[in-house]
Amino acid sequence: MSIRFHSTPSQRRNRYLLMRHGHSQANARRLIISTPARGLTAFGLSEQGEAQLEALLAEWRWPIPTRILHSDFLRTTETARRVAAHFGIALQPEPRLRERDFGDLEGLEDSHYEDVWTHDAIDPEHGEDGVESVASVAARMQGVIASLEQALRDETMLLVSHGDPLQIMLTALEGRLLTEHRGREALLPASITMLD
Structure with a gap:
């Protein structure tokens, strides 16, 4: 079964920059870190991630944010904190922006993502291995924008x-x-995508 969400109207009240956190210690160790128990206090940015953010901020080419909302995981908090300090604006943690919960795969090698994505391509509501469904992730993430628009x-x-x-x-x-969703080009660490 496939689910299609209706896209948000192109005339939004606000502008949105979507940023993936910088390269993290979890990326460096090729581990799945997706639960608050591990992600909130450990597996922050790697040295590579810090360097990525330094380069990004030195060559910033997007509109300057007036507000920053971030997943409360350590790697996203550290990323957001660097941007906020650069522009002198406050941070707001937003738990709905958290990592997808990969259930029983938590702490395993990231090669297990492929198994999840294979199931995703068949059923966006699957919960194999206790993984949070694609449909659930889409709903909570879109909910962030909907509440901000309101x-x-x-x-x-x-x-x-x-x-x-x-x-x-x-x-x-x-x-x-x-x-x-895996047909899209993968978002790189410390990359920014501006919504049209």
Whole structure:
């Protein structure tokens, strides 16, 4: 079964920059770190991630954010903190921007992502190995934008999150089938995507 979310109207009240956290210690060790028990206090940015952010901020080419919301995992918090310090703006943790929960695969090698994505391509509601479904991720991620659109106007929001949730949200906002989220080009660490 495939689910298609209706894309958000192109005339949004706010502008949105979607940012994947910088290269992390979990990336360096090729581990799946997706639960608050591990992700909130450990596996922050790697040296490579710190260098990525330094380069990104030195050559910033996007609108300057007026607000920064971020997943409360350590790697996203550290990423958001660096951007916030650079521009002198406050941070707001947003748990709905957290990593996709990979259930029983927590702490295993990241090669297990491929198994999950194979199931995703068949059924966006699957929960194999206790993994959070694609449909659930899409709903919570889109919920962040929906609530911001309702509450605010004329802001430039930087949303700092994780690779899988961002790819799923972008797929949903484009109105594509959620089973196709891995068909998008992978978002690189410390990359920024501006919503049209």
